[in-house]
Amino acid sequence: MESLSVPSVQAMVEATGGADVPPRYLRPEAAVDAVAGTGEAQIPIIDYGMLMLDNGEESSRLHGVCQDWGFFQLINHSVPGNVVEGMKSSIQQFFRLPAETKQQFAQERGQLEGYGQLFVVSEDQKLDWADILYLNTQPPEDRNINLWPDQPDNFRSTLDKYSAAVKHISDSLLAIMAKNLGLEPATIAEKCGGGIQSVRMNYYPPCAQAHKVVGFSPHSDSDLLTLVLQVNHVQGLQIKRDGCWFPVKPVEGAFIVNIGDIFEIFMNGRYRSIEHRAVVDPKEERLSIAAFHSPSIHAVIGPLKEIVEHEDEAYKTVDHEEFMRLFFSAKLEGKNFLDRMKIKSG
Ligand SMILES: O=C(O)CCC(=O)C(=O)O
Numbered sequence: 001m002e003s004l005s006v007p008s009v010q011a012m013v014e015a016t017g018g019a020d021v022p023p024r025y026l027r028p029e030a031a032v033d034a035v036a037g038t039g040e041a042q043i044p045i046i047d048y049g050m051l052m053l054d055n056g057e058e059s060s061r062l063h064g065v066c067q068d069w070g071f072f073q074l075i076n077h078s079v080p081g082n083v084v085e086g087m088k089s090s091i092q093q094f095f096r097l098p099a100e101t102k103q104q105f106a107q108e109r110g111q112l113e114g115y116g117q118l119f120v121v122s123e124d125q126k127l128d129w130a131d132i133l134y135l136n137t138q139p140p141e142d143r144n145i146n147l148w149p150d151q152p153d154n155f156r157s158t159l160d161k162y163s164a165a166v167k168h169i170s171d172s173l174l175a176i177m178a179k180n181l182g183l184e185p186a187t188i189a190e191k192c193g194g195g196i197q198s199v200r201m202n203y204y205p206p207c208a209q210a211h212k213v214v215g216f217s218p219h220s221d222s223d224l225l226t227l228v229l230q231v232n233h234v235q236g237l238q239i240k241r242d243g244c245w246f247p248v249k250p251v252e253g254a255f256i257v258n259i260g261d262i263f264e265i266f267m268n269g270r271y272r273s274i275e276h277r278a279v280v281d282p283k284e285e286r287l288s289i290a291a292f293h294s295p296s297i298h299a300v301i302g303p304l305k306e307i308v309e310h311e312d313e314a315y316k317t318v319d320h321e322e323f324m325r326l327f328f329s330a331k332l333e334g335k336n337f338l339d340r341m342k343i344k345s346g
């Protein structure tokens with residue numbers, strides 16, 4: 001698995017001032033897309049503290065939100081403020097390092113992890129206006145520590161703490177979601193063999209012609225559950241809802257949580273993963289940190305037997321390694337990847 005190597009967008013913008021956009025980044029299709037909810041409309045907010053108190057009303061609200069939106073903001077979560085703030089500051093400092101220093105952590109051929117970009121599978125494909133740092137974070141034995149920045153000083157210990165705290169929240173949410181779907185709370189955890197987490201840190205440089213580029217192409221996440229942290233005040237995440245792009249307005253300190261493809265497959269479509277994208281700001285850089293939670297690489301990806309006892313399986317079953325290979329070897333195009341996992345009836 002690999003992604004073709006591409007130039008750093010940040011370095012390009014720093015060198016040229018970002019006024020001209022090379023053709024490979026021009027996305028005419030994005031300019032015509034309708035954006036909805038420019039008023040005060042907001043994605044639903046879920047209170048983690050209430051869920052942990054076994055509050056029936058909050059967990060049934062969560063169930064409704066998972067069915068209707070597939071995206072929500074999680075407030076009152078248990079990750080200490082200093083861990084969240086430390087993570088934000090560490091990643092901002094990393095992207096401020098000189099280009100040569102960041103290159104020490106660059107992706108190597110045939111690898112996904114490191115500083116670079118993902119899902120670039122052909123030389124003529126359109127490119128996203130972003131640089132990323134992508135790392136395996138849990139379990140700790142899966143880490144490739146030589147790709148973990150050692151600058152700023154506390155980067156590694158900060159990401160270690162952040163990753164454990166976020167994994168804990170994801171595990172708790174998955175247990176409540178399983179219960180909401182009529183399963184034993186531990187059902188998903190049992191299929192996951194502990195589960196894995198990877199973290200994708202996104203850096204979107206400003207672009208003077210922001211409406212002509214895309215920060216992150218439309219996609220759904222391949223995992224069970226994603227927790228995204230908005231690092232600075234610049235907005236950019238949009239979700240596809242009723243055929244329009246709906247901007248997410250982050251609540252200070254909240255995680256933006258979304259359902260991924262594996263969850264949709266496990267539950268035979270009871271909850272759906274939602275297409276989303278990131279747009280770029282004309283003047284200011286934007287950063288976000290996405291933590292992806294998936295079953296162990298030894299797990300099987302397919303509808304859970306508890307779910308399909310009395311119904312047809314709507315998705316294929318494949319081993320996780322094959323699933324990942326298929327996901328990372330295609331260009332990101334909305335939910336196309338998941339469509340290929342569907343069993344077509346009739
Ligand atoms: O930048 C964002 O807010 C979204 C990032 C995202 O969708 C991802 O990393 O999968």
Ligand SMILES: [Fe+2]
Pocket residue numbers: 219220221276290
């Ligand atoms: Fe995503």
